[in-house]
Amino acid sequence: MRVVIDGDLCQGQGRCFSIAPSVFGFDELGNGVVLAAGELGEGALELARLAQANCPEHAVRVVE
């Protein structure tokens, strides 16, 4: 499992990097970026799912 941010949907709401700072960071404009490339460990996966459930723009997705 890995996590992606849809750059077309992300508006910089800032929820992902606040909930899961080990998984997400931010760019110069304040939009979310994925720090943890590749397969997520168990703890990171849980946080990524929580970030997905909190993104108002539905831009965060945990994918197979």
Added chain:
Amino acid sequence: MTLEKTPVTDFATDFDHTDPAWVADPYPIWEELRQRCPVAHTERYGGAWFPATHEGVSRIAKDTKNFTSRTVIMNDGRPDELALPSPIGVAPPITSDPPFHQIARKLILPAFSPGAINPLEPQVRALCRTLLDRLAESDVVEASWEYARLIPPSVIRQMLGFPEEDTEVFIDIVHTVTESVDLPMDERIAAFEPIEEYFTRQIEDHQVHPRDDLTTFLLNAEIDGQKLAVEHVFGTMILILVAGIDTTWSAIGSSLWHLAQNPSDLERLVHEPDLMTVALEEFLRFYAPVTMARLVKHDMDYLGVAMKEDDWILLGFPAANRDPAAFPDADRFIIDRAENRHVAFGLGIHRCAGSNLARLELRVALEEFVARYPRFTLADPDQVTWSQGQIRGPRRLPIRVG
């Protein structure tokens, strides 16, 4: 002079967000509208619609094809009467539409990104402590007027590079723009004159004495090799000032109002400081201070109603946040709500540019207040007053701390 207005008897067909009932407690009104309409209408303000659901608010917020942001404060006039410079709008980027919007927004976003805002934390904390020191003598403190109100202007003033002694001037300006919506148009325009004078003076001063602040940045910024139009610089400064002060003041005030009446939530915040990350988002959901506005671009059927060109849309993000279709137990404040896709900062391309600063100020203001006063209650519920207009928060909030 404020126009004499008829009290609202039916919010579904004749709503007014400045009606005393709405100002006092809008939440039952919105719940009724969700069940009855769900898009309310009024002939006031020249015709306006109010979608009370998360779905309706969300659809309109993301739809820049059918709705324009030319003006975002609903009032008796229309933008043409203010002769807004196109394509900039009166306060870019909040009043800009695509494609210009993205250009104007990208210009200011770096100044409000977490990378730029997070380093301000020690300074915000020091300010909160100084304000609390000043309150320290009495058993009853004015938590809105003498605390929450004074936090955002100090930070914004410094970002723009305006003189320290002007904090009170700022607050007057914000009041004029956001709360005087029921003034007749000529009075509203007249009320803006001192604001224009003040900003012009600040811009001139920065032209002569450039320094490391947002005003100088805007004066030097370029789009396609051209310096920004003076209206653009002016409008963005107005936006930063207006959007950055009343809003966060309101969020801090509402959160303290809640804690003063909910001792178990207060106790948890005191004993579980890590709870703040999720608690902050629940404060923002439950007490979202900001309602925006749009104008309908052309006649159309939308959300099941017949909208006309230049009708207002009152875009109630606070109402969307209380929609049970989007949030389980929407009308319950759940301090550790784990899943919370609230829309307090809006949705889509106009997401509040200052959200990182707002969160920082709200979090630090609450942390410092509960650290100083681990137990507090409302001194007198009857003395609490609420703002009128599109920014909702307590303006007088006497809190018993002793």
